[in-house]
Amino acid sequence: MSTTVERTRASDRAYATLLEEIQSGALAPGTVLAEVEQAARLGVSRTPLREALQQLSADGLVEQQSPRVTVVTDIDADDIRSLFEIRRALEESAARLAAERGDAELFAALAGEFAAAAASLDATTGRDDYYALIARFDAAVDAAVDNDYIAAALRTVRTHLVRVRRMARDKPERLAASVAEHRLIAEALAERDGDLAAHATHVHLRNALTSILDSIQNPDHTSNRGQS
Template sequence: MSTKLDEARGVVAERIAHALQEEILSGALLPGTRLGEVAIAERFDVSRGPVRTALGQLAESGTVSIVPNSGARVRELGRDDARALYEVRAALESEAARLAAEHAEAGAGDALGRLLGLHADEISAHPQGAYLQVPGDRDFHMVIARMAGNPIILRYLTRELYPQLSLLRVKHRNVTGRGQAALREHHRIAEAISAGDGEVAALLMRRHILASWNALEAQLIDTPEETT
């Protein structure tokens, strides 16, 4: 009986965590927003137990900060946190690009080309804007992570790294002027993957992420988290 009850509570907690995560990543809940257990429990018409579990799950993914005697808030990423994330991103995504090139099947280059063609149309409509991609099958980096065929890399990127990077994008939407350059870098990475050249694909991906970090770093401001 208790096992079934625990499973039911787990399902409820997962549902709450998913709903809150969607709101955090979309920007509906901004960094620093307080996540009160009582208010969330009333909203979802549940007890505080599943809410506490859900917030714990979000804390593990890095999108929520829980401070003793203060409660939970949408995480605010400081400059040092952002730099650390990009360092990990460069390591994981460069390896993903190398593996994607080694595992590339016939037609992979055409598929990536079609995807980047869609991105080109979107960027041409806003040539001075940021390179904002729709999550999922239209996200160039997500597609390459899946092509790599390494479930551990994919899990770390999708469950931990990308959600935390989304917090940065939500807070720093004014990173402009990167679209055209980033698209050219994506094309070069796609060409290396299509050619099966893993070493070049990895090198180009690392350079691309470094350029992305340099553009973002110029927009970052100090946060309270950095000064504690």
């Protein structure tokens, strides 16, 4: 029993490390993840490494090219469009459900935080706080929806979104628009207006996709952080 638990923990550690490295770009698309080398680098045996690679493969972040060689998958404009198609379907549905089921006072408070965030986006710490606020907003929506299937699907989408955000340019005008868009969604949720929440989510995702595609197709950027 203890051996199984230890292997699971080793697999979880390997998975977490590789996931962070893929999402951050430390392991770029096309990077070969040979079992022997990666197991030694991560300080695990090959069995938990294989389990970690299997999970990453299920996430769509790596693919197996041979029995012992796995590579980090690429992500291009078509992949991003496809990702946003499923994101749009999931998040618009989630917005409608959250408007019905959520805590109106909580979303009103989050709307106030988005309003306050607009004044601090010029500073790096302000942007960090804003991304943390988005994460708390997403968590509040997930909790309000209370649907394990939707939550699981959104976790997969968000796993890939971290890579997409890294590829996009940090544009001040897009950040400001994103704040306003999130504020409108939160206000609609606070008012229990599902139609407005879904429409505002649709507009936000359309604008985010346009900005991300512009960034990767015109890569004259100096920052590796994007908005979504």
